[in-house]
Every structure is written in C-alpha cells, then in structure tokens.
Amino acid sequence: MNEILIGNKKSWNTVSHHFNGVDALPSYGPFAQTEDELHLFNEIKDKNVLEIGYGSGHSLRYMAEQGASELWGVDLSEEQRSAAESTLNGLNANLFCAPMEDDIGLPKGHFDIVYSIYAIGWTTDLPGTFQLIHSYLKKGGCFIFSWDHPLYPHLLMENGRIYLDSSYQEEGPYTIERFKGENAPMVLHKRKLSTYINELIKAGFTIEQVIESDVGERFEGVDGEVSDRYYSLYKARQFPTTMIIKAVKM
Numbered sequence: 001m002n003e004i005l006i007g008n009k010k011s012w013n014t015v016s017h018h019f020n021g022v023d024a025l026p027s028y029g030p031f032a033q034t035e036d037e038l039h040l041f042n043e044i045k046d047k048n049v050l051e052i053g054y055g056s057g058h059s060l061r062y063m064a065e066q067g068a069s070e071l072w073g074v075d076l077s078e079e080q081r082s083a084a085e086s087t088l089n090g091l092n093a094n095l096f097c098a099p100m101e102d103d104i105g106l107p108k109g110h111f112d113i114v115y116s117i118y119a120i121g122w123t124t125d126l127p128g129t130f131q132l133i134h135s136y137l138k139k140g141g142c143f144i145f146s147w148d149h150p151l152y153p154h155l156l157m158e159n160g161r162i163y164l165d166s167s168y169q170e171e172g173p174y175t176i177e178r179f180k181g182e183n184a185p186m187v188l189h190k191r192k193l194s195t196y197i198n199e200l201i202k203a204g205f206t207i208e209q210v211i212e213s214d215v216g217e218r219f220e221g222v223d224g225e226v227s228d229r230y231y232s233l234y235k236a237r238q239f240p241t242t243m244i245i246k247a248v249k250m
Contacts, residue, residue, distance in 0.1 A: 004124050004173070004187045005076065005099050011184035012077035016056075018180045020083060023118040024058035028146040029242035030231040032213035040144050040209065040246050044068050047112035050136055052100050052129075052145070053119020057084030057093075064091050072111070074100055076122075100132075101125040108135045116145040118242075122188065126195070130203035137249040143205065146244045149212060150193045157235055160226040171195065196245065205247035212240040 026035040035041060045067030054060055054073030064071060071093040075081060081097045088095075098104045100123055114133050123129040133143050153174075156165040171191050179186040193210075200207060215236050224233030231241055 002124065005101070008122065008186055009076045011179055011182075011186050013079040014184040015180045015182050016077055016079040016083060019080075020056045021058045021087075022056075024055065025062040025115075025117060027117075027216075028213060028244050029118050029148075031215050031219060031233055031236035032146070032240075032242035032244070033211070033216045034218070037217055038211065038244070040244070041066075041113065041115075041142075044113070048072070048110055049113045049115065050074070050106070050111045052114065052116035052133065053122065054084050054095065055080050055117075055119070057087035057095075059115070059117050060084065060093055061087055061091070064088070064093075068113075070094070072096075072106065074098055074104070074106070075119075076100070099124075100129050103132055106136055109138055111136050112138055112141050114141070114143045116147075118146055118148075120145045121147040121191070124189070126189075126191065127199050127202065130199050130205070134203045134205060134249055139249055141249050142208070143200075143247045143249070144244070146213075146242050147196075149240045149243045150191055150196070152239070152241060153188075153190055155239065157228045157232075159228070160234070162235065162238060166190075168192065193243065196243075200245070200247050204249065206250050207245065208248050209244075209246040211244040213242040213244060214240070 023029055046069045048070040049063050049068045051060055051073040054075045060071050060073055074096045076099055078097050081095050114136055151168055154166045154168050155162050173187050173189050176186045226234050
C-alpha cells in the first residue's frame, strides 16, 4: 500500500463518524438529484451488487431494500466497516477492508451492478480501478458512480460570487490538511471530466449517461442563503456539485 493510501486510511478512521448515513443512496451527493428522480439503476431485484467505498453501509442497505440478491462492498477504513456492519445488522453482506485499487480476489464476471457514491474520486489509480471494476461485471452489467463535479474543487465562493481559484487544466494530487476540522490530512486528486470519461472507455466501458446534476427536488421552495461554504444550496443552484456517470460493459 503506498504512502497516500496509508495516510488516507488513518485519516478516514478518524473522520468516519462524520459520514454516518451521509451521501448514501437514494442520494447521489450534496444537494444533488436522487435515484428516485434519475432512475439510473433500472431493476435491482435479484441482482448481485458491489459497492466501491461502502462507508457506513446505508447504500448497501438501500440495495437490500430494493431486493438485491447479493451485497458486496470494499472500503479502505476499518471504522467504516464497523459502522457498515452495524447498519447492515441481520443482512448477509460480504464486506472487505481494502483499497479499491487492489485486486483482492473479488469474483470476476459476477456482478450485475457495481456502484460508488462519492468514493471513486479517492482512488490513487483511476485506470487500474476502472479496469478492475470492468472485470467484476457480467457482460451487460452497469457501473454507476457519483463524485464532485471535476471543476468544483477549482471554484471558490466569496460574498456570493463564484470564481476560479486554480487551473482546471492542472491535474494531480492535493492535500486537505484538516479534513472535517480534524487532525486528519487527506490527499485527493484533481481530474478533468474528460479524464474520467476517457479512462472508462479505455477500460472497455460504453458510456450511457453523464449527468451534471441539478439541485434535487427535495430542495424546491427552500431558501439557499448566500454562503461561502464548500457545499451550499446557494452555490449548487449556480453550479452543479455532482457529476454522475453510468457506464455499461458490453
């Protein structure tokens, strides 16, 4: 495991309690549209599903409630696995604590659905991760994931005005020194939208949908006060917080 993964794992174990039930299906992300609005998964009943970055387990529980046949998940953090085990108490779920970048022997050609809600962008090896996910899927299976809109990390808001704070053309790692205000430095990677799309194509996927999410219907009639926070309803109404991509293994 490389240094970034070791550090991020330690920090995720510190901050995992902040994410209990946050950004989980049917939600696709902060202020974003939901599965109830987008209907990307089609039929879930009797399907074998794998979640990349299962967090507190709430999305897997949603899948169980929709009738999924098998529940599988991979997450970097032991604390997240403990939370997920509690969330999924009474359900048969195969939960693994490992980097999404590693081939840990998950069954190949086994899954009807692989999905990831606000986790895929943490990978340190996007091409390798997409190739692994492609190998997990049955022919005709789908991969659906959501993540920050790739331009979003480059934007800052000041007194209600959004401006570009860094070059969208520059990709690569950057560090958040105090993630969630904790002593938990995290390393993420800035990537362009074209990078996600092209790496999916290189891995063998066919792109079915790319969504730059509108604000979800649940926020209709809700006033969004001007806020300079990273995520805010006011900001989300001016620029999408979230991208959602659906790809298929043909």
